[in-house]
Amino acid sequence: MENYEIQKINIDNFYKKVGNNVKRIREKKGFSQLQLANEIGHNSVGHIAKAEIYAYNKRFNLEQLYKISIVLQVDIKDFFD
Structure with a gap:
């Protein structure tokens, strides 16, 4: 089994991607952040x-992602694409 080094920048980019996808889908569905x-x-x-x-x-x-996916009526995987 290989030992993979996962750099912090890769983790940061992953979280940014997920956050951006939540924002994009939320706005597309017409929800405010407060809603x-x-x-x-x-x-x-x-x-x-x-x-x-x-x-x-x-x-x-x-x-939170599970709850958001239900509220926005999307598959949770959409946050990771």
Whole structure:
């Protein structure tokens, strides 16, 4: 088995991609950050806003992505494409 070195920049790019995809799909579906936050059980947009652009290392976890996929009526895999 090979030992792969996964550099931090690759992880950062992955989280940025996921956040960008959430933002793109959210906007396409006509949801504001506040609406989405409320639908997944948050009462402020702070986490959504930061995770969409991977600011301050904020990112979506799997539970949040699952909830977002239900709210936006998309397959969770769409966030990773």
